Amino acid sequence: MVEAGAPASPEGTLRIAHWLEALAMDPARATTHQAYLLMPAYDTLLDIDADFQPKPRLATGWEQPDPQTYRLTLRDDVTFQDGSKFDAQNVKLNLERDKTVAGAPNANMFEPIDSVTVESPTVAVVHMNRPYPNFLYNMSTIAGAMVSSDAIRGNIDLTSETAGSGGWIWDKTAHQEGAKHVYHANPSYWNKDAVRVENIEFQIITDDAARLNAIQSGQVDLATNIPPDQVVSLAGTNLNVLSDFTITSALEIFDRGGVKVPAFGNSDVRKAVGLLIDRQGFNQSVYGGQGDAAIGGFASPATTWYDAALDARTSNIDEARTLLSDAGYADGFSFDLPSTAVIRSRTAAIAQMLAAGGITANIIDMQSTEYTAAIRKGEVAAGYVSPTSVDIDQWWGRTVSNTGPFNPFKLNDLADLDAEYTRSASMTNPQDRKPILDKLQQAAIDRGVLFPLSQQPRVSIASSALRSTEVPVFAPEDWGPRPQYLWVQK
Template identity: 35%
Template sequence: MKSTSLKVAAVSAGLLLLAGCTAGGSNGSGGEGGSTDILKIGQIGDVSSWDPAQAHVGHALMPYQVVYDSLLRREPDGTLVPMLATDWSYDDSRTVLTVDLRDDVTFSDGTPFNAEAVKANLDHFKGANGRQAVQLTQYQSTTVVDDDTVQIALVQPDPAMEYYLSQAAGLMASPAAIAGGSLETTPVGSGPYVFDTANSVRDSQAVFTAREGYWDPSLQKFSGVELRNLEELSARVNAILSGQVDFTTLDAKSAAQVEGAKLAVIPDYQVDWTGTSILDRAGQLVPALGDVRVRQAMNYAVDRETLLQELQLGYGTATSQVFGPDSSAYVSDLENRYPYDPAKAKQLLAEAGYADGFDLTLPVISAFSTQVTAIAQQLGDVGIRVTQETVPGPDYVANIVQGRYPAFNFNLAQTETWVAINQLVSPTATFNPFDTTSPELEALLAKVQSGGADADAAAQDVNRYVTDNAWFLPLYRIDQIAAYDPTALSVQAQVQMAIPSIYNFAPAK
């Protein structure tokens, strides 16, 4: 796993001073060097439910980490290390995971953390059918061996299970709070901070105070945390420039907007890839898409580098593959598998019997209208006539997973290999609504799932298979841009997370 550094917009302390205080200065702890006492983060959207069984991933995971510990913790480079679990190992079948637990932890309501608590949480997560229910697809049961040991039984091997135990499925809440049904509005965990109900306002801000006697003070770096809901990009820009927040995410245009404010940019940090997923690979809705030459022609027809400059102002990396550099499936030779070559695209279309092109309908929501329009123009140049059909935002993903469209545009995470496979590639994957597969692919997936010595090589072959067969039309990996005041705050990137883990923030030294 490669270490990844964060691409951040470091807003000058001088600008924050113009607003009347340094970041965190309103807490009376600013002082020379801009140190901050309360961490204030501007986030996109509030947490819909504080029940960890409803937790999400990516940028939406960090809020849960404020109040909940997980069984395992991911280091910034993705390495898994102990947290509430001290040790873990599989049996030879890789279907029973034995986990040793800390015996010195309590939840903030006084309930002890122990093996029974782990069982209660995993069973609750499995039964709640939350946003990340897929994480426990292979989960069968938890057996309490003793107070600080559990055995987690799986239906079949899951190479991502340890990863999931550092994510939503591994978040541990008080069993008493689970039983009481109060977690949706009032989180109760064993984490570094405690929810401040009196000062929190739904859809506005969530306030947390440092928990006294927290078992790992090295992870508790602030006296409090404030998560401020700033859905509008302009609100986040104004908040970071005025010092109302210490950290927030931006986009390419807003980064350019604040460059005049002495924006500093440091090395690349990429979370998502963006482009078109070609779903109808058997040609059920659009017969032309059933021919691999047509799908390859679409890839050759698109000028990725130009679109990267026009749509993302160069903040990203053009690519022909959907697996990122932090994945074991990544293959460097596939980066430019489909160079821009409209003549080649026309040749392939003619060979497939579509010299006059064909008609293709793409669903569109506002967030991707510019991208779809740009792709439609370039596909049109080789004879592929794209019709854009506007879809209500809330219905977009539902329509996709129900197989109502032959292709769609979206930003999708470059995550752990098996997680990405189950999102994009496997016959039961979320974004494989037509259940596309083949004996060759199934054999490769079985090798990846086994976790054996050849799993990484098989994962790369999976990547080659879907890329050569043009299952997708990737455009580029998107640079994640975030802003913070470096005189007040130190931030480490977290691989595959737009907003880093809460443990990666610290007052500047």
């Protein structure tokens, strides 16, 4: 897939079948899952390499004088699509704006930022209110996407407009809500080597089978978020499978105070839920054995944060039933488990596992775009989540911590663990941090907050005609390779 011979100037159309619509074209209001659709229009401060380490993009270099300060050196040749200039003042405007957006899905990424100092047009110094070890990593996600200064100052409605500096310009007139996004190459883009196709066309196809059929039949050149259990069926075809292990499938209990579901307020009930989890069975039924169920924690073995001690955790239905009986739920209880078309097999598997202990999970279907918002609004007592397994700080800060967006019931039950995390964040040596992060992973399970189900492959399928001048890398929490450096061979 990686080869020379890319067109000297952008040509052709890259057709992508994607699984999820974006609620807004504003980077500050898009979840990391939705953000893939915005990436052609926006540049992030940093990129990520194959080892999940930051590399330059809008920021060409960085220093960390102390655990609470990052000094970014910036490009001086970037112009936004509306003609305004990218500089340190723009970085300041973006990061300070991002902290104030109400209901922002990635609020945890901006909460530690205290202020930004403009040292010069090409140097921005970001000051934190506490140590922020994964700031650079987060700035390679949609959180690091820079919006035009003119758009920010002019209060442009970015729910239905874009204001980035990216390699392609969003065609608002061609947009069909829930169905289609179209982009055209930006002739003034600063990194011309990255723009090899003239047009990008996203087709929103929420049905897994339809998305797979689209790539098999040649309707598209790239299909994202393909069910891992379908990979075996592609053997012997001329399609290319792009995959990695960077996501943990998990079940999270948000209502640990028992507001919506009183049973979840009982720690023994939550412990019983964890004992009903059969990781091997989940991996086989949902991923066709293509996941990695041996991992009993949340961190990938490819990272420093992997804790092999958690792998020994197994299901125990008899013990779970005893705990439920002692807690007063010998006859079980029921709760609503939200689902979407894309995760239906996962929620069904969760419901089946819990049923073995007498717990009834009533699956409630909703639109994919509504799912995360429903969690943040406190409408969900427990649900399926897919946190990163390569960024332990993001795992804690967004998915588990009482200070993160997944604490809609305003609980304070993890205050002691949050304090431990904060203590670890000031340590510069990962090996010094590891015992604390091991403890946090263990505690998330023991306290009935989050239960790992399996390591989930991110799978995209590319046609044999898709080419790239660089090895395609899945950026953090994207569900397919970004369009930079890709083209379609005629």
